[in-house]
Amino acid sequence: MKQRQNKVRKWQKIIGAILLLLAIGFFCLQMGYLFIRSSHLIDYIDHRLFYIINIACMIFLASGVFLFISTTRRLKIIGSGIVLLLIVVQLIMLFNSNNLIKSVTSLSPDRKNVLSIKENLQTTEVVYYRPHFGIIGRPEERLLSPVKGDFKVEWLANDAAAVTYQTADNNTQQFIATYGDRGGGTSYYYVGAEIHGTWQGENVQLVSDTEGISITTDGESEHFEWDDIHQFGTLAVVLEKNNEAAWTVSLDENFQVNEDTPERQNGNITLYQATMNDNEPIELTKQIE
Amino acid sequence: MKSFVLGISAFMLTLLTIISMFVYQKLDFFITSPPGFSEIDDTTVSAPGGPAADALRPVDYEASTSYSLQNDELRLTYNQGEDWVNVPIEKEQLFSGEYQGNKQELMEHSYILTEDRAAFLHAESSNQHVRSILLTYSLDQGATWETSEVTDAFPAMRFRKVDFVNDQFGYVIVSGDRTMSQEFSTVFLTHDGGETWEETNNSGVSRMIADGGFVDESTGFLSFGTIDPAEPMLYVTQNGGDSWKEAAFHIPEEYDHVFVIAETPVQEEDQLTVLVDQGPNGDYAGGFVKGKFVSEDNGETWDFLEEVDPDETASE
Numbered sequence: 001m002k003q004r005q006n007k008v009r010k011w012q013k014i015i016g017a018i019l020l021l022l023a024i025g026f027f028c029l030q031m032g033y034l035f036i037r038s039s040h041l042i043d044y045i046d047h048r049l050f051y052i053i054n055i056a057c058m059i060f061l062a063s064g065v066f067l068f069i070s071t072t073r074r075l076k077i078i079g080s081g082i083v084l085l086l087i088v089v090q091l092i093m094l095f096n097s098n099n100l101i102k103s104v105t106s107l108s109p110d111r112k113n114v115l116s117i118k119e120n121l122q123t124t125e126v127v128y129y130r131p132h133f134g135i136i137g138r139p140e141e142r143l144l145s146p147v148k149g150d151f152k153v154e155w156l157a158n159d160a161a162a163v164t165y166q167t168a169d170n171n172t173q174q175f176i177a178t179y180g181d182r183g184g185g186t187s188y189y190y191v192g193a194e195i196h197g198t199w200q201g202e203n204v205q206l207v208s209d210t211e212g213i214s215i216t217t218d219g220e221s222e223h224f225e226w227d228d229i230h231q232f233g234t235l236a237v238v239l240e241k242n243n244e245a246a247w248t249v250s251l252d253e254n255f256q257v258n259e260d261t262p263e264r265q266n267g268n269i270t271l272y273q274a275t276m277n278d279n280e281p282i283e284l285t286k287q288i289e
Numbered sequence: 290m291k292s293f294v295l296g297i298s299a300f301m302l303t304l305l306t307i308i309s310m311f312v313y314q315k316l317d318f319f320i321t322s323p324p325g326f327s328e329i330d331d332t333t334v335s336a337p338g339g340p341a342a343d344a345l346r347p348v349d350y351e352a353s354t355s356y357s358l359q360n361d362e363l364r365l366t367y368n369q370g371e372d373w374v375n376v377p378i379e380k381e382q383l384f385s386g387e388y389q390g391n392k393q394e395l396m397e398h399s400y401i402l403t404e405d406r407a408a409f410l411h412a413e414s415s416n417q418h419v420r421s422i423l424l425t426y427s428l429d430q431g432a433t434w435e436t437s438e439v440t441d442a443f444p445a446m447r448f449r450k451v452d453f454v455n456d457q458f459g460y461v462i463v464s465g466d467r468t469m470s471q472e473f474s475t476v477f478l479t480h481d482g483g484e485t486w487e488e489t490n491n492s493g494v495s496r497m498i499a500d501g502g503f504v505d506e507s508t509g510f511l512s513f514g515t516i517d518p519a520e521p522m523l524y525v526t527q528n529g530g531d532s533w534k535e536a537a538f539h540i541p542e543e544y545d546h547v548f549v550i551a552e553t554p555v556q557e558e559d560q561l562t563v564l565v566d567q568g569p570n571g572d573y574a575g576g577f578v579k580g581k582f583v584s585e586d587n588g589e590t591w592d593f594l595e596e597v598d599p600d601e602t603a604s605e
Contacts, residue, residue: 020294027301034308050313054305065298069291086306093309141393189515190387 016067019060026057033136045116045129045137046103051094055087104151110158113179117163119147128163128177144173149276156250156270156281160235164245164274174245174274178233182267183257191237192229194257195249195269199284206249206271206284213239215247215271222246238274245274252283345373348394354402358393365407365431374431378411385412385420386446387467398450407431408483410439410451410461422463424451426483439463439477439486447472448498454505457482462501462511474498476509476530489530496522502553504561508587510536512551514568521551521565525588537590538565538582544593547573548580554588561588564597 030053037043044050062083066076102119116129116137124146129137144167152164159180166172183189192208199206205216212225224239224246231237234257236250248271251257255267272281347355347370356376357364363376363383383399384392401408408426422439444466453459457480464474472495477486489509496513503509507529513522523536540548548565555562561584567576578598582591 023298023301027305030305030308034312051309054309057305058302061298061301065294069294071291083302086302089306090309093313097313 012067016064016069019064020068021064023057023060023064026053026060029053030057040138042132042136042138043118043129045114045131045135046105047097047101047118048094048103049135051090051097055090058083058087058090104153104163106153106155106161108155108158108161108179113159113161115153115155115161115163115177117143117151119145126165128175130177141175143175144171152276154272154281156236156248156272157253159253160233160250162236162248162250162272162281164276166276171244172274172276174238174248176232176236176238176248176250178235181234182251182255183234189234189257191231191234191249191251192226194251194255198287199269199271200287201271201282201284204271204282204284206269213237213249215239247274248272346370354404356395356402358395363395363409365402367404367430376407376409376425376427376431377434377436378409378425382411382413382423383409386449386465396449398452401426401451401453404430406453408451408453410449410463412443412446422446422461424461424483424486428482435484437479437484437486440488444473448474450501452502453483454503458503458506459483460503460509461486462498464498467497470497471495472497474511476501476511478503478530480506489526490532492524492533494522494524499550500553504554504556504588508561510551510554510563510588512553514550518549518568519546520549523551523554523563523588523591527587527589534589536584536588539590539592540580541593544573544580547571552579554584557583560585562594563591 030050033042033044033050062079065071065079071079100121102121104115104117104119106115108114114131116131117126118129119126126143126145126147127139128141128143130140131137143163143165146168148166148168148170150165154162154164156162156176157180159178161177163175163177164172165175182194192213195206195208197208199208203218207214207216212223213229214221214223216222222241224241228240229237230240236248238245239247239249250270250272252268252270255269266286269284270281271284273279345357345359345364345366347357347366349355353369354365354367355370356366357370357373358380361380363378363380364373365376366373380392383395388396395409399410406426406428407430408424410422410424413421413423420443421441422443423436424439425434425436427434439461443463446463446465447467448462448464450462451459459479459482461477462474463477464472466473474494475491476489478489479486492511494511494513497515499512499515501509501511507527509526509530511524511533513524520540521538523538524533525536526533547567549568549571550566552564552566563582563584564579565582566579567573574596578596581594581597583594584591
């Protein structure tokens with residue numbers, strides 16, 4: 001019996017030590033983050049992660065201590081109460097922080113890319129963060145602000161996310177976060193030039209030529225000149241009219257950039273309307289001319 | 290041991306709680322607009338009581354010498370953003386030609402920015418059609434500026450590169466007038482620090498240019514084939530651009546169609562070396578390994594030396 005108790009005790013100590021090490025790891029992560037965040041201009045991709053990591057650290061710490069060292073029942077109750085109280089405090093601060101910052105995070109369908117946007121609700125700044133080390137990101141671009149309402153996120157491909165939002169003056173805007181490339185990553189190319197030709201989808205036709213891009217939906221045609229077409233990364237262009245986003249055209253994953261012979265382009269493109277209403281991306285196929 | 294573990298645990302809990310309450314909960318802790326990152330658009334929609342105009346921020350906040358394109362003006366800093374000097378070029382002129390980026394950072398290779406020389410390649414105006422190409426430069430950290438005309442007429446630029454090999458000798462490589470996958474490219478040289486420029490003889494190649502450069506006043510290179518090439522196409526001049534001829538690559542059979550786009554060769558001791566990358570469709574060893582070639586005859590023929598992994602190529 002005593003041997004069994006000793007064995008249980010031994011395992012408790014091992015698990016306790018592992019939990020303590022995990023807690024110390026989380027603690028070091030938090031301290032390291034606080035120490036270098038200003039100098040390296042990094043931040044958690046979602047501001048709530050700070051509190052979640054704190055809570056995880058506290059749970060691991062309390063569990064580890066209780067398993068690793070022998071304590072009295074009274075001490076365990078007091079300790080658990082204190083940790084529970086501190087966790088509640090963290091949760092309150094987490095919910096309060098949502099009044100300061102709004103974080104929008106979205107995982108790509110293949111779970112390899114994360115979209116991160118933060119809105120400072122006091123200054124109204126909206127900043128797109130590019131993840132660098134998993135949960136850590138760096139601010140990369142500022143979006144038009146102030147923003148009215150929520151952000152609508154749609155992944156047009158595993159490496160391209162469309163963020164649709166409305167600014168305070170009721171203009172619809174679209175920002176495209178891109179994480180990939182269709183040309184091997186060796187050189188910049190122009191999406192507009194690469195999709196030169198006629199593309200057909202269900203009740204939609206897109207024509208890209210030297211004058212710009214024209215989109216015909218249900219018999220109605222809209223023309224966008226190149227000055228009103230803005231490229232994001234090397235994966236998508238946003239077509240604007242009167243300083244408002246109207247459409248996004250993105251390159252599908254099966255699209256292979258072939259700059260030397262763009263007329264023989266294969267693969268699909270996706271057309272996505274800039275609207276806050278529910279809408280689905282439309283897949284287009286190149287028409288043989 | 291028990292006291293130590295309890296003490297450390299109490300310390301960690303206390304510190305995490307204090308930081309959460311008194312540091313992380315403060316609004317100014319949430320840096321959503323730190324210095325050194327670009328804005329998607331300068332035309333931020335204004336709102337009553339909205340944020341005031343931003344302070345100038347260098348594009349590269351770690352470098353002592355950097356620039357800013359905020360407020361549609363090009364400014365330089367030589368002390369990490371403490372002081373700024375204006376560059377007498379309109380922002381749109383810097384992006385003239387075939388450019389569709391967000392104009393928040395200068396185009397790579399289109400400028401030189403060191404403590405001794407600031408030089409910016411730009412068009413006479415932002416007009417997309419035929420315009421002269423100018424180089425505006427300063428050798429005294431922006432106290433005085435000179436503008437020289439590289440050429441008086443050139444179609445809308447696509448590729449553009451300016452660099453100096455020494456104080457006096459420099460080169461400009463530009464391409465333009467692109468139609469699908471064909472374009473015109475040419476080289477201009479200066480032997481007087483950028484005051485005057487003369488065009489070299491043309492290489493006669495109309496494929497899209499990928500890179501180029503000179504290693505000394507006589508020897509220069511132009512690399513063609515931007516996307517999906519089958520083999521490297523590198524043209525060399527050994528007489529300062531009077532004539533150009535295609536360099537020969539001796540590619541081992543196992544690397545045939547693997548290493549296909551040449552970068553600009555560099556001088557390494559008494560020989561020239563060039564890295565050749567795999568192009569857009571390369572998937573050999575992950576697609577990022579490059580082939581290193583050496584030339585013993587000043588760039589006419591190139592022999593394979595070794596594979597160079599991505600880490601090494603990144604550091605070069």
